[in-house]
Amino acid sequence: MNLTKRIKRPTLHEELVERLRNLVVEDALKPGEKVPEKDLCESFGVSRTPLREALKVLASEGLVVLQANRGARVAEVTPEELEKTFPVIAMLEQLAGELACKNLSDAGIASIEKRHEAMVKAFHARDIKSYFQANQDIHAALIEGARNDILESHHRLLAARVRRARFMVNLSDERWAQAIQEHEQMMDKLRERDADGLGRLMKMHMMNKYAAHIKALSDKPEHSDQS
Amino acid sequence: MNLTKRIKRPTLHEELVERLRNLVVEDALKPGEKVPEKDLCESFGVSRTPLREALKVLASEGLVVLQANRGARVAEVTPEELEKTFPVIAMLEQLAGELACKNLSDAGIASIEKRHEAMVKAFHARDIKSYFQANQDIHAALIEGARNDILESHHRLLAARVRRARFMVNLSDERWAQAIQEHEQMMDKLRERDADGLGRLMKMHMMNKYAAHIKALSDKPEHSDQS
DNA sequence: TGACTGAATTATGAATTCATAATTACGTTT
DNA sequence: AAACGTAATTATGAATTCATAATTCAGTCA
Incomplete structure (x- = not known):
């Protein structure tokens, strides 16, 4: 019995990276807009930890910019x-x-x-x-x-x-x-x-x-x- | 008085991304090796939160691979x-x-x-x-x-x-x-x-x-x- | 009235705690 | 002794808590 198919249960932060990326690419989050952790946590029903992990990844992809102690903003398209x-x-x-x-x-x-x-x-x-x-x-x-x-x-x-x-x-x-x-x-x-x-x-x-x-x-x- | 120069105090996770990346690129962490959060936290003197954020970024860069519930491994060079x-x-x-x-x-x-x-x-x-x-x-x-x-x-x-x-x-x-x-x-x-x-x-x-x-x-x- | 000061509030970075999945250690059975 | 099953341990994902920086807002003084 060789079940090569793995049960895929994506982790929260992976899921969030995907959903947030969509929000940015599909322009639901507008360039320059700040990304309020609290609101997003509520609407996604998750705590801040995985959301912040996701934001770090998005930042490394260049879709958002992080400013220390000032949170995240959607990157501008210049x-x-x-x-x-x-x-x-x-x-x-x-x-x-x-x-x-x-x-x-x-x-x-x-x-x-x-x-x-x-x-x-x-x-x-x-x-x-x-x-x-x-x-x-x-x-x-x-x-x-x-x-x-x-x-x-x-x-x-x-x-x-x-x-x-x-x-x-x-x-x-x-x-x-x-x-x-x-x-x-x-x-x-x-x-x-x-x-x-x-x-x-x-x-x-x-x-x-x-x-x-x-x-x-x-x-x-x-x-x-x-x- | 225009002080364009900003005091730059990198956040912990940025610092960690850099240091971890160095460890990987300079082969201090060998390909395939698992990355034990606890040990690294101790040697860097930080808690797991910023370290895990850093690992997420490294993963998106392809230097480590994350397996859900099984932690991080240094990516192989194939x-x-x-x-x-x-x-x-x-x-x-x-x-x-x-x-x-x-x-x-x-x-x-x-x-x-x-x-x-x-x-x-x-x-x-x-x-x-x-x-x-x-x-x-x-x-x-x-x-x-x-x-x-x-x-x-x-x-x-x-x-x-x-x-x-x-x-x-x-x-x-x-x-x-x-x-x-x-x-x-x-x-x-x-x-x-x-x-x-x-x-x-x-x-x-x-x-x-x-x-x-x-x-x-x-x-x-x-x-x-x-x- | 309008700019400045400083307290109150809020948001953020990071540590800690908690629940659970994975791994290890051990004992049982054959 | 080897293989299996189960309990103990450890490691991980995520929530919560805590400390502090940023922001807001009220009050003061020019």
Whole structure:
């Protein structure tokens, strides 16, 4: 009798890390906002000890910042941070593309292809929600297809931080169309299993996304103090 | 009266994260070894609370692994992990090389040059200790010269994990000489501020380092059970 | 009225306590 | 003697308590 399956009862603090991370990434806790231990403890029904452990982890991930004797604040998403984060993500995506071409099975590629079609359909239907989900799925599948958990975990960390930026701007229709085109090209390379090609495209895709963010930010009138 | 300088009194847990990380990276705590909270609490003179917070952070950095109700163990350094980590570091070094060429001042380059000479001297004197230190300084200076703290923090995380591998093998004289040569080429590119060139070289340097590790591991007789 | 002082309150960092899971030690049975 | 089962011990996860830093708020004085 070999029960390889382990009974998984996550510890409180692991659970909390996950839930808190979601609150931050999904913008339920807004950047700059202070994270009141007491309130969260009550709403989660736990004591401060595991919650504080979770906050330490979130801090090491860069999602919150701790100030001694002043508690935790949700980390801001600044243009400077984006400027520094995107190039790093772009490099990781490049590597992911290269490795995915080598390590994905034909079935894996077919699965991505299906999601790609769903994404294109969502684009034509202007269904932002579905588009966003499909897009995220595709990228996640490519990263996972690289079969490199170190790469995956670091990518996830950075992606979480950057994903919060989507609440700062709304992407233009032009950028949306361009992104679809880039994805088409990526699919071509993936089908051909052109590792270098896909890597280059994924890196470029990410830097173009960054450029679009920058542009959207500069176009945004808000915060321009001269009225 | 503007005292921008803040009195910095690190919290206990920050201090502990640092000290524990050192113990792990410097191999005072051996891979696979269990980390007994009680003993460490005594030797550091702190209670379990901040120590456990520190362990959670170390775990999120991948230096220890936590098992529910079974405490913490120092993470193993496996060939599989190295295989996955080195390509990621290599990409980050490539980016660092590109950015360093753009962002380092002439004085910064001169400073690296000086360390490079010290390293070469240590090589000819076969002074491994000094060599290792100078080498590490150079890489750190290049990373820092990239002026990208996101890149820097992720690189530091990965470098810490990989650095532990040096206790697994001893590098060959051939590899040592080759590494020096690679560094010479890197210095050339840096002087010319050839961003792409330096990036490529740094990536290659890292992958060659990996290859040398693999070779040294396979040459190593230990653990080959047939006696 | 408005800025400053200092006490009261609150929130935080860290130690301690408590409940329980894991490990060890021991005794029993075959 | 070896293997199993059970009790004692230890280690861990989480709650609670305690000390102190930060913040709030009321009162004072210019």
